[in-house]
Amino acid sequence: MSQQTELLREDVFARRPRAVLLDLDGTLYRGETPIEGASGLVEALEEAGIACWYLTNNSTRTPEQVAEHLRGFGIPAEAGRVITSAAAAAHYAKQRHPDAVAFVIGEHGLRSALAQAGIAMPDEAELAEGAKVNLVVQGLDRGLNYGQLTAALGYLLSGADYLLTNPDRRLPVGDGFLPGAGSLAALLETASDIAPVVIGKPSGIMMRYALDLAGIEASEAWVVGDNPHTDLAAGLAAGCPTVLVLTGICGPDDWRRRCERAGAMPDAVCAGPDDVRALILRLGDG
Structure with missing residues (x-):
């Protein structure tokens, strides 16, 4: 496992998730620039049989438009796996x-x-x-x-x-x-x-809607995001394991302070998508 990954609760990571609920801006891309390793993360997880779902608070776009935007970054997203706050x-x-x-x-x-x-x-x-x-x-x-x-x-x-x-x-x-x-x-x-x-993050309403669509329990889905106030808080509200990536709001020197301020500490902290992929794929199927 990369030295850029820190586990705060090792007991949560006994086995691979069945699905990963991914934030978008700050996690897979920043503005109009893809984050290094984002497409590789999604491709590797899907190949391993782990479903990737895409959750966004943006209510202005349809799932089809969001999926098209992600595909423009080389991320193989399908509209059926996109959950917007509008849809929820x-x-x-x-x-x-x-x-x-x-x-x-x-x-x-x-x-x-x-x-x-x-x-x-x-x-x-x-x-x-x-x-x-x-x-x-x-x-x-x-x-x-x-x-x-x-x-x-x-x-x-x-x-x-x-x-x-x-x-x-x-x-x-x-x-x-x-x-x-x-x-x-x-x-x-x-x-x-x-x-x-x-409805949207940090409320658990959209997260529970996502879990129902995915047909899985909260413990089987990891929430991956960059924002403690929204992504991590929503994951906690739904009872999902949470992974903070340091590719958006938080950096290596301030993530703990930001998470404490938000009242939402992650279960693991990864530098970016490559480290999330390494963390998940090293685990057994349970």
């Missing part, structure tokens, strides 16, 4: 609010997921005619206007339930940031005094 939110909405009429703040990825789940979404004309809304589903919407926020607030104050795809406050873009879905939610929550049900 749509599944949750259908399970908990099967007859919902939803007012949506979000982009194509979220609207597409809700439509596929059969969630009613009145258009502007139907809303103007008084369509009764009982669910507000909010993600990132880079075309959002004040009128939409006002409408969403009105529905919330009238008793509509509130789902938030993901709580990310900032969205990295190039060398800067955009306000994320969580920043928009902070405005609505402040105005309404209503806290949303959070």
Whole structure:
């Protein structure tokens, strides 16, 4: 095993996982640059019979678009193994609010997921005619206007339930940031005094959805990611073993401090994808 891998809980790693739940940005790529060893990790795990699933808090893209983006980096991803916060939110909405009429703040990825789940979404004309809304589903919407926020607030104050795809406050873009879905939610929550049900990481809701789709128990799936506040916290919430990679937010000198601050210590720390591959493939099938 590489000297760049540190096991904090050796008991967790008695055998290989049946699946690996992979974060994307910061774990497999950074912005528009693939991380060295990412494609080799996925290829080696799939060849060994370990299913790779791709989890993203991004609600603006469809699973097909995410898979295409990953394939552009040489990562052999299939849309059926991509789980977005939008898809998880749509599944949750259908399970908990099967007859919902939803007012949506979000982009194509979220609207597409809700439509596929059969969630009613009145258009502007139907809303103007008084369509009764009982669910507000909010993600990132880079075309959002004040009128939409006002409408969403009105529905919330009238008793509509509130789902938030993901709580990310900032969205990295190039060398800067955009306000994320969580920043928009902070405005609505402040105005309404209503806290949303959070679907994406660090909530365990999306993780449990992924485990159900994969047909495995939490102990059989490793969560691999770079962010203690989202990836590791979500893995812990779902009861999965967690592996921190030092290819994104955390570095070798500050990962422990960052994880302690997040209240989410990993079970193992790896320098990057090559070390994750070495850690997994050295284990027996159990």
